[in-house]
Amino acid sequence: xxxxxxxxxxxxxxxxxxxxxxxxxxxxxxxxxxxxxxxxxxxxxxxxxxxxxxxxxxxxxxxxxxxxxxxxxxxxxxxxxxxxxxxxxxxxxxxxxxxxxxx
Ligand SMILES: [Zn+2]
Numbered sequence: 001x002x003x004x005x006x007x008x009x010x011x012x013x014x015x016x017x018x019x020x021x022x023x024x025x026x027x028x029x030x031x032x033x034x035x036x037x038x039x040x041x042x043x044x045x046x047x048x049x050x051x052x053x054x055x056x057x058x059x060x061x062x063x064x065x066x067x068x069x070x071x072x073x074x075x076x077x078x079x080x081x082x083x084x085x086x087x088x089x090x091x092x093x094x095x096x097x098x099x100x101x102x103x
Contacts, residue, residue, distance in 0.1 A: 027099055029069065038069040045095035048080035048087060055082035057095050073102055 029038040044065035048055040058081040060068070067074055077086040078101060089102030 026103070027094075027097065033069065040069045040072050042066065042069040043094050046078060046092040046101050047095050048078075048083060048092050050083070050087075050091065055080050058082065058092075068101065076102065078102075 027041055028034075029041045033042055042065060044060045044062070045057050046060060047057055058079070060078070064075065064078075076089050078089050078092050079086050080092075090100055092101040093099060094101060
């Protein structure tokens with residue numbers, strides 16, 4: 001039996017730096033995050049996409065970011081700090097990836 005080095009758990013700091021889009025359709029939480037009940041990595045930076053253009057990054061309040069990590073579909077409206085209006089969560093992507101918010 002060969003020993004394999006698992007590099008898929010490389011350290012990532014969700015929400016703080018741009019991370020490379022993952023090959024998977026949905027980004028997985030780290031083990032520590034999963035242990036806290038998260039089904040997605042904790043991320044707090046979202047980008048509103050309107051008519052193919054990206055608004056400046058919006059930083060979500062901590063409680064909202066926490067909620068999205070636990071229950072990605074629980075909120076259906078997100079406020080864009082650039083537009084100063086609420087929009088459907090599906091109009092946003094997580095900063096640094098192509099993952100749609102709320103999926
Ligand atoms: Zn916007």
